[in-house]
Amino acid sequence: MNQLTEQLIDCPYCGETIEILIDSSDMGEQYIEDCQVCCKPINFLVSESVNGELNVNVYSEDEAF
Secondary structure, three states, rough: OOEEEEEEEEEEOOOOOEEEEEEEEHHOEEEEEOOOOOOEEEEEEEOOOOOOOOEEEEEOOOOOO
């Protein structure tokens, strides 16, 4: 069973802090989800830190990974 984890992120466009659910099976994945406030597409990069914690980085469409 996949575990969902709540994460707070700041939208790279409007700066609003939004709560998202990340599926632990998305580790190493990249995907796009619209901001709940400004509706612009946020690029998500989900990875695992060296101590095994879930790491979520967000980028605008103009930023490189």
